[in-house]
Amino acid sequence: EPEVTQTxxxxxxxxxxxVILRCVPISNHLxxxxxxxILGQxxxxxxxxxxxxISEKSEIFDDQFSVERPDGSNFTLKIRSTKLEDSAMxxxxxxxxxxxxxxxxxxxRLTVV
Amino acid sequence: AQSVTQPDIHITVSEGASLELRCNYSYGATPYLFWYVQSPGQGLQLLLKYFSGDTLVQGIKGFEAEFKRSQSSFNLRKPSVHWSDAAEYFCAVGGVGYGQNFVFGPGTRLSVLP
Structure with missing residues (x-):
């Protein structure tokens, strides 16, 4: 079964x-x-x-966050200046x-120390 | 705005017993409804989904859920729980349309006694 891969x-x-979090979505998904x-939430x-x-974003997705699809397969989330409260899955x-x-x-799992 | 409530934070059942996890939603139109399961430290796995049609939907791992519009509910059931079912269960609601996001419920943690 096709998978979404995260690294x-x-x-x-x-x-x-x-930090840059990387994802490879399923190939024919659009x-x-x-x-x-956040842990426990x-x-x-x-x-x-x-x-x-970007088609929609929440209040959480402020200016420190950005997303990109740099090529035909990867989808990335960048957090520019991490804070302790960004620790989450x-x-x-x-x-x-x-x-x-x-x-x-x-x-x-991102841990900011 | 849509919202999802899961009244039970934690449920404990004995192996072999039946299970029902409750989910209530608030949504202005006909919702799409989902149940996901998350084992400790793992990702989210889709158990089942309801878009339209038969209000009793079957999912993987022997789970089923029933959509009741009059009660705004989408409860998850399993007739006989296995120890491997111990996990966190999330109900979610989404809508028709372009780039829709989900709203997840807070989750119900299921513990299974041997």
């Missing part, structure tokens, strides 16, 4: 540093998403991406039609 599985970074889950929407641009998801039933990746 790395765990990343530790110092506060103030930039809609891409990032979600995050619910999964929160960050951003959706379609046709090489970040999930990438993709969908063929944008109407839900997304396939999620296994997540990247």
């Amino acid at each position: 790395p599985s765990h990343q530790v970074t110092q506060m103030g540093q930039e 809609y891409f998403y990032w979600y995050r889950q 619910k999964v929160e929407f960050l951003v959706s991406f379609y046709n090489n641009e 970040y999930f990438c998801a993709s969908s063929p039609t944008g109407e839900g039933g997304y396939t999620f990746g296994s997540g990247t």
